[in-house]
Amino acid sequence: LLEKMADVSLKEAALIVGVVAACYWNSLFCGFVFDDVSAILDNKDLHPSTPLKNLFQNDFWGTPMSEERSHKSYRPLTVLTFRLNYLFSELNAVSYHFLNLVFHVVVCVVFLKVCKLFLDNRSSVVASLLFAVHPIHTEAVTGVVGRAELLSSIFFLAAFLSYTKSKGPDNTIVWTPIAVTVFLVAVATLCKEQGITVVGICCVYEVFIAQGYTLPVLLDTAVQILRGKGSIPFSMLQTLLKLIVLMFSTLLLVVVRVQVIQSQLPVFTRFDNPAAVSPSPARQLTFNYLLPVNAWLLLNPSELCCDWTMGTIPLVESLLDVRNVATLTFFCFLGSLIVFSLRYPGDSSKTVLMALCLIVLPFIPASNLFFPVGFVVAERVLYVPSMGFCILVAHGWKKLSNKSVLRKISWVCLAAVLFTHALKTLHRNWDWESEYTLFMSALKVNKNNAKLWNNVGHALENEKNFERALQFFIQATQVQPDDIGAHMNVGRTYKNLNKTKEAEESYMIAKSLMPQIIPGKKYAARVAPNHLNVYINLANLIRANESRLEEADQLYRQAISMRPDFKQAYISRGELLLKMNKPLKAKEAYLRALELDRTNADLWYNLAIVYIELKDPTEALKNFNRALELNPTHKLALFNSALLMQESGIVYIP
The missing domain is CATH 1.25.40.10 (Tetratricopeptide repeat domain)
Structure with a gap:
């Protein structure tokens, strides 16, 4: 990881550390609130008297994975860091919040290194600063349980950076970085489940960035091969081999994960996620509407809430509901970005493509697309997707600042966004001071x-x-x-x-x-x-x-x-x-x-x-x-x- 961060100058790292410290210093005065109570105060797995093996048998909250009431969230490495906190300071909240702050700094610095793969130096710093101050991150950084996001993100980014070194001279395969990538993916997944999605990002990077293919070229090659007019190029065979290794490793991780949860998904009530138990088309319309809701939180994080369950967002029960316009607009915009990034060659399309991958792929586990989750919206799951959002914003800002007419305006707008976001984050941290202040702030929203x-x-x-x-x-x-x-x-x-x-x-x-x-009826x-x-x-x-x-x-x-x-x-x-x-x-x-x-x-x-x-x-x-x-x-x-x-x-x- 230190080797990967070598391209980040001392001045850039110092700037990020200073900005994060300025935004989150008051988080050190917060206590254990909301989910922290279950994960920290009531979790016996933190105690030195509890056998260490229990961390690998229980879920994130200290409940045995075999029990029905378990949430099946398997994050033993995150719990291990909580246990280390307990070893040094028991239940002194300051040490837990301080370590979260340190982890956020590390994520920001590693993210800067990732940005430099797709953006110029100045835009990379802008993206990293936007990520450092974004108010949506207060739940992940100031809420102690958000450490799962922080730790997973560190290994998530490190795995991706390692994979970028897997292409050797003359397009040869360097296997050591791939092996390191697989290991880091496993570690990221043991911190939080979404860590496994970095494999998808590596695959997209390999095909469209490392090999430089575009969608039309891939389709044309496939058509020629199917017609028998050509053979698979050697470089493409090497790419397929790397992708097969990645996908096989991912499949193995998924199988192990399924065995850990004993092939059972957690069961949630309709109060946790009302849409999950709603009939069609309300279920599909609501789940799709939640996507623009999450996008809006990234774009305008003015009203944040610690709990979006139950009746926070009413169900979208009809095609005539005006909120479907937001869903349609979101998919049209997303679709246009996808077409641009896949169809056209050039650095700009590659940057947009990788930004979209960082937004979409890590969000899939929380999207309800494949299985219902125990929440409607959760701000902390936007921690990794916000990286892609920040890259998109920084890339757009770069385009504007390069135009002489808009240069001054773009700098003023950037300064305004960074300043207002930093103030919002600083203010939002105080909401997490106690359970009373946190839930009262949520009721205002x-x-x-x-x-x-x-x-x-x-x-x-x-x-x-x-x-x-x-x-x-x-x-x-x-x-x-x-x-x-x-x-x-x-x-x-x-x-x-x-x-x-x-x-x-x-x-x-x-x-x-x-x-x-009901007499006479079995149900x-x-x-x-x-x-x-x-x-x-x-x-x-x-x-x-x-x-x-x-x-x-x-x-x-x-x-x-x-x-x-x-x-x-x-x-x-x-x-x-x-x-x-x-x-x-x-x-x-x-x-x-x-x-x-x-x-x-x-x-x-x-x-x-x-x-x-x-x-x-x-x-x-x-x-x-x-x-x-x-x-x-x-x-x-x-x-x-x-x-x-x-x-x-x-x-x-x-």
């Missing part, structure tokens, strides 16, 4: 996303401001009346405010939105595990009334019938059965829960209490000790086992 109202409520709830949190949760139910989670949040907050009647009403509304049993319905907590929460609420214990037990059993592997339902039911003086049934519930999770110290403790009720102190003591083996500081297990040994006179010898 979009008030139709119930998830945002819920998230502001959660932020206030964490501060024990239940009255104000309730207002946001209620607003979420009004924005999305069928959002089960929002009604559960309202119920929980009412409970925290000791308003049990209102809490029960809210839980009942949430319960009514769950899939209902399958997917239920989000978190939504099943409505049965637990409602049962926990009503069991405070001694006359409603059977009703609470019925709710626990209903949750178990809907999801037999619902561990928390067995635990809560076991506690209730003890309260109902049914220790044998409580024992059955805890044993079933232990079949699902034998590493839960609380479960072994609860089972020990059941054995005390069953007058079996020896078995109780065994279970207390199992709890202590898993958690030596389990205070209740320590106290009760000591008390039991004192009262019964039993000395447990493992």
